[in-house]
Amino acid sequence: GVALLAAVNCGLRVAEYSPLEIKQSVVGYGRADKNQVQDMVTTLLRLKEKPEPLDASDALAAAICHIHNDGLQQKIKRAR
Template sequence: MSLFFCFNIFSDCDIIDSNISLNGVWDLRILGIDPGLATIGYAVVDKETNHFDVLEYGVIKTSADKKDTKRLEIIHYNIEELIKEFKPEEMAVEELFFNKNVKTAIAVGQARGVILLAGSQAGLKVAEYTPLQIKQAVVGYGRADKNQVQQMVKSLLNLAELPRPDDAADALAVSICHGHVFSAHSGWEERL
């Protein structure tokens, strides 16, 4: 594991742990995103014929001391930088789930908006998945708990340990979900 500095011209990101391994050949490069306003999980995964290869995963953090507009700008910039560096063909983003806290739901919705915008501006095919769909694709059971999902992510990606932090693990799960959909439905974009 290496230390990775979040791409950030605004100096609002923390030092984050990032896991990097490059293989060089892939069928589909996916940028998976677990959206949030404070912490955004991301994963860059290559879907190969019969397995996945993890290039990098980590988190982007924004400071609560900043105005929401600045935090959204930081998120957009960092997603753009990930796209420029890794050149994914497709982006997969977790859909917003019902949240009793309306303020939190609105903030996450705004973050999702700038994330989706960055993907669209880069010309990526963008897919969205519900937490239920992600759990079904990764574990085979839509009501799986977080630990079950992380165990399967570890197993499917041949990781030495459980992926951390949770937001990055969720982004890996989103990537796996999209990779399975890509394998099962070569023309998935026609449904969007």
């Protein structure tokens, strides 16, 4: 919470995604397990090796989700 508050106070945009949203964005299924997320992150980023530990692939999945979501939000703003 403190890190989010500090980011907002510095004028940074903050985005939050639930695990379900991240999995849906990356795997296409909100109830995917960590190994499925890891496999899709490896594929999407064209990595030679799977990210380890699984928390690393979760972090990359959150970043991928944000890129997808932020890009969509920008398109919606331009369309208005």
